[in-house]
Amino acid sequence: MSVPSIGAQGAANVAVTVVREQTKSNVFDFRGPLSQPMGNPVKLFFYAGGIFLTYFYYGVLHEEITRTKYGPKKEMFVHAQSLLLFSCVMNVLFAKLMLSTFLKQGVDTTRRSYYIISSFTYLGAMLASTICLQFVNYTTQVVGKSCKPIPVMVLGVLIGGKRYALSKYLSILVVVLGVALFIYKDGKAAAKASSQGSMGKGELLLLVSLALDGLTGAVQERMKSEHQTKSGHMMVMTNLWSVVYLVIAQLFTWEILDFIHFIQKYPSLITNILLFSITGALGQTLIFRTVSEFGPLPCSVVTTTRKFFTVLGSVIIFNNPLGTRQWIGVVLVFSGLIADAYFSKSSKAKK
Template identity: 50%
Template structure:
């Protein structure tokens, strides 16, 4: 009997792992295809990062509604959400700023660079946790984070950078600033989500629903004011085939989030972190193979240090942080 249960659990784990791998690997391929392709005779570039995130947030909102009112109601019944919209609104603002900045950075840096930089997400979360939430972390945690920082530094450092074309130098610098902004906002999003969970016990489905709903509202206002919405509509009218890519991109994001929630619920955050970290490495590999984003030996070394630091942190750095007593 126990063998059958173990076989079922292993099959379930493999299904969830495959779902995360497939959804986010395909998500990464579509993201690079949409944002870095040249369109039409004039070789136009897709520059509508806010619009792309807007569609993604709408699909995520609809998906979360189905999850809450169909799936969760059947399994757990309706759960009352006490989280204030103040938290949802500010976390949505930092969440969508991180996403838009990350997407826009792809206009200036390669996709592997974006993936490696975004792998540093634990760093701003940790820094803001220390100064904002007064948390303490173990020495091992600091060491693993240092390893990640060192790996990113090796990956990003280019000794011939000053000898390149000024325009390319400027583009790369802008891309790096956008990634830094994205990481900073990731840190604030993590801080808001921690408070929502600790003070209100916010469920993943409600968090996904209201963060994406608020993000959709904020983006709609921003798109209308800036005029990007009409430019985006004109672009997809001229290149209608891109609509299919955008809808697939958004669907992969929503389904991938579901698999992540299922993995955390069934097997815990450690198993989920193992899957997502491994997936990031293969995302870089697929980008190199499919889009010709070749990496130097130095960049492979930096990538290795980043993923090694993330992997060690998963296994040895997961002790819960301790809040410092107020003086």
């Protein structure tokens, strides 16, 4: 169940991006040559299956960790900083392994200030999307985070002066319509939402996460244009600086002490958190391999389709039922995302 990743949303999360301004599972730009030939279809099937399985389990663990009520007091896991610290450390280790084996990308010349800024917004997006799970279910988070191309596109126009094809706007319009159908509240849900305010905390945190995703994408675009930053270096340095930020935050909040106390009370969490971190990092590794060997379009279709099954899994496993209108919204969202990936690839291939 993203993102991708981040990740998870994330870690989410993570949550990974495959092509610039394209919907993807992570915030990183993992582009490969658009014109490269299709590789071994058996290997592609293996990679796709690996992405499905790792991120599906990642999403199950993410929802189980953050939405389970523990013990007789029905305590909730609220230690997002510590959870992301483990996840980012694991991402750094896997990225270092990739750069030293199959993904050798030379020397990184990117200015440190770009990494400092992008990792801050990247981490903020992951924190917001993780904390929002205390207020909304994983299905809502996945569908909401699927709007990532919208802030990326808006900031690209306003800040970067970019121009997009009509097909891009139409694809994103379909996504917006699908999300609107999905989150629209009627009847008792609308009355409850009205009594709590026009927007709940979960939805507000999703908006914050999306805005920070857009800022992250804008900074990464600058890194690409000025320094031709490679994806492997971007993954290592962004996660490494995120670890630095999280360690500094721990010095002020000492959340790690509450985290340790919590897992001592509920030791089953230790296994879940380790598996959560490993599956997220492994999923990012498989995305790297898919893009480098088969190109961004197959990977984008795989990761987008994976999100759909994430929604389906959340509905079945965690009993998050959807109405007819919401299912229509889900189909529109992922149809728009796949169309966006296809037309983005086609328009670039013509240049």
